Amino acid sequence: MSSNPAELRPATADRAALVVSEVRPNLPRTLIALDFDGTLAPIVSRPADARLIDGADQVLRLLVARGASVAIITGRDAETVLDLSGLADLPGLAVAGLYGAQVWRGGRLATTPPPPELTRARSALPELVRAVSSELWIEDKGLSLVVHARGVDEPDAAIDALRPSVEKLAQSLSSEGGLEVHAGRQVLELRLAGFDKGRALREFVDAFGDASDRQLLYAGDDVGDLPAFAVVQQLREAGRRAWAVGVGSTEVTWMPADDSRVDAVVDGPAGLLSLLRGLLGG
Ligand SMILES: [Mg+2]
Known part of the structure; x- marks a missing residue:
């Protein structure tokens, strides 16, 4: 990895162009599976304010009109x-x-029923969060609990400080591993074990069909997308046509512009949109 982004830019653009040129000829047999926040929608301070990046709605509708299938994970x-x-x-x-x-x-x-340990976690979590910072806040997603540090002074340090106590809580509530703790972009998440974007992607790929001319394009921006990138890799090793695109930004420090876990890194949702537009042929 180079420390000079200017050196990487041409190679990165080439990689994105290569993905477009490989996917485009077979667009009607393509499953386009996309993450939402940070991928289709720019990151915003309040999750409720997230919206598709301008132009994405039209491009997705045109891709579907040309025969592509679209999924969001x-x-x-x-x-x-x-x-x-x-x-x-x-x-x-x-x-x-x-x-x-x-x-x-x-x-x-179709929804998985919430396990009883999630109810107990819901009662115990606020006290652990308050012990770290009064600025952290909890989003209750029903089947998961998410602590947000966006807007907090030193958000990564706050997440690091909170993580051990939440992991201890998860272990104490679910001796059989029913709950897992995951860190993401300025969030710490307590969620049901056994689910990740790799498994979700695999289920969509299976439902899409395994004919050899069926192909997959996946894009995501966060560490939660790594299992899906790995599935793309596994499919390719099994002879399937599959590509992974990382949606980078100055905030996404874990994914360098030449990240080898993906076929290309684009610059934010706008970069992904231009790649998707490229699939339409110009
Ligand atoms: Mg994301």
């Missing part, structure tokens, strides 16, 4: 993302919410 509640994105009427759209603990398709939502 998110850590958020599926219905929240449908509301925020305005994509509920996008033909064929599937949404995996809460890392796959929910799947929405054709207006129907």
